[in-house]
Amino acid sequence: MQYWINHKGVQSGPVDLEGLKDMGLTSSAYVWHEGLTDWVKITQLPELQGYYEMEPVVVGTPVEPVVPAPAAEQPIETVAQTARQPEAYEPEQPATGYGMPAQPQYEAPVQAAVTEPCPPTNLVWAILTTLLCCLPAGIVAIIYATRVTSKYNAGDLEGAKRASETGAWWCIASIILGIICQPFMSLITMMAGSV
Amino acid sequence: MGRRVVLIVLVTVLLLVVGGIYYACDPSSSSLLPRCTFLSLTGYKCPGCGSQRALHALLHGDLVGALGYNAMLVMAVPWVGYCLYAETKRASNPRLYVRLHNHIFITLFLAVVLLWWVLRNIFNW
Numbered sequence: 001m002q003y004w005i006n007h008k009g010v011q012s013g014p015v016d017l018e019g020l021k022d023m024g025l026t027s028s029a030y031v032w033h034e035g036l037t038d039w040v041k042i043t044q045l046p047e048l049q050g051y052y053e054m055e056p057v058v059v060g061t062p063v064e065p066v067v068p069a070p071a072a073e074q075p076i077e078t079v080a081q082t083a084r085q086p087e088a089y090e091p092e093q094p095a096t097g098y099g100m101p102a103q104p105q106y107e108a109p110v111q112a113a114v115t116e117p118c119p120p121t122n123l124v125w126a127i128l129t130t131l132l133c134c135l136p137a138g139i140v141a142i143i144y145a146t147r148v149t150s151k152y153n154a155g156d157l158e159g160a161k162r163a164s165e166t167g168a169w170w171c172i173a174s175i176i177l178g179i180i181c182q183p184f185m186s187l188i189t190m191m192a193g194s195v
Numbered sequence: 196m197g198r199r200v201v202l203i204v205l206v207t208v209l210l211l212v213v214g215g216i217y218y219a220c221d222p223s224s225s226s227l228l229p230r231c232t233f234l235s236l237t238g239y240k241c242p243g244c245g246s247q248r249a250l251h252a253l254l255h256g257d258l259v260g261a262l263g264y265n266a267m268l269v270m271a272v273p274w275v276g277y278c279l280y281a282e283t284k285r286a287s288n289p290r291l292y293v294r295l296h297n298h299i300f301i302t303l304f305l306a307v308v309l310l311w312w313v314l315r316n317i318f319n320w
Contacts, residue, residue: 036288037293115288121296123304124278130308131243131268135233139312141241142305149298182229 006030006039016048017051037117117153119164121145125171133178141170218254222247242267242286267311268320 002011003020007029015023029052030039042052123145130138144167151159223230233241245265252260253269261269277293285292314320 035289037289066276118293118296121301123296123301124275124282127271127275127278127304131246131265131271133243136241136312139308141307142301142308146298146305148299149301153298178232180233188235 001033004032006032011176020048026055028055029054031060116157119148119157119161120168121148122164122167122171126157126167129171129174129178133174135177135181137170137177141167141174144170214254217247217250220251239316240312242315244309244315260287265309 002014004015005011005015005020005023006027007023007154012023013032025042027041027043029042031042031045031048032039042048059065122141126138126141126145129135129137129141144163148160148167151157151163216228220228228247231241231244233239234244246268248262249261249268252258252264253272258269268298281288281291281295
């Protein structure tokens with residue numbers, strides 16, 4: 001696998017895993033390889049663990065690397081890059097009143113929305129079921145396909161995933177209903193014709 | 196790689212079988228091939244009505260006839276093929292996939308399907 005690196009504002013690559021070792025990378029480096037839709041922090045690629053030094057977390061906005069053009073297939077699939085910072089640590093609030101439990105603080109999966117590619121829109125299935133299954137259920141699947149992309153574009157990855165799943169179920173339902181209903185219907189029409 | 200080959204073989208066999216059936220049987224006369232459920236139930240055409248006859252005509256090289264049965268299906272065929280191609284190349288060429296699965300594109304397609312549905316019932320296409 002060939003990697004492109006953006007480290008401290010300097011872009012380099014392609015290099016293979018061996019080459020990565022000698023580059024003296026730190027955890028602030030960004031990496032891209034074929035198949036990724038956008039640059040990701042090196043810390044997000046599990047296969048690269050051990051190929052970089054940890055860097056103390058700098059408070060403040062990290063400089064987003066300028067997206068270079070490594071090849072013809074330059075990734076463009078990016079969510080609106082709302083550089084979401086991990087919430088600054090809030091000291092635990094003193095228990096007020098009658099021993100109200102302090103609100104649990106969950107670590108949100110920061111960055112996940114930025115790097116993950118768009119979930120499947122099932123558009124092809126939606127089209128095929130609409131045109132071949134003779135039931136308008138495929139149209140619902142197309143509606144869900146539009147919701148996948150609109151939610152993804154808005155940065156709502158979870159919502160996009162849900163819409164993607166629901167759309168897939170509509171496709172499946174449409175196919176099954178089509179297969180079940182059709183012979184049944186032709187039987188009815190045949191009987192109606194013979195009466 | 197093995198799974199991929201199996202998948203390709205399965206899809207090819209399925210396409211050949213389905214294609215063979217639709218080549219051999221004329222849906223407008225055969226009682227083997229079903230009539231549209233939606234049409235039978237409501238009396239209105241659905242967006243997919245006529246697609247079996249259109250497929251039959253397409254397989255016999257009759258493009259004009261196919262367009263007459265279901266123009267939407269005929270026009271969707273190249274596009275679906277392109278989408279499937281983009282799907283298989285998503286890892287190495289994410290750009291093409293993103294371009295096809297563009298939000299505006301899909302919304303437009305939805306509008307076209309709905310319009311097609313309404314218009315074909317008004318004008319009896």
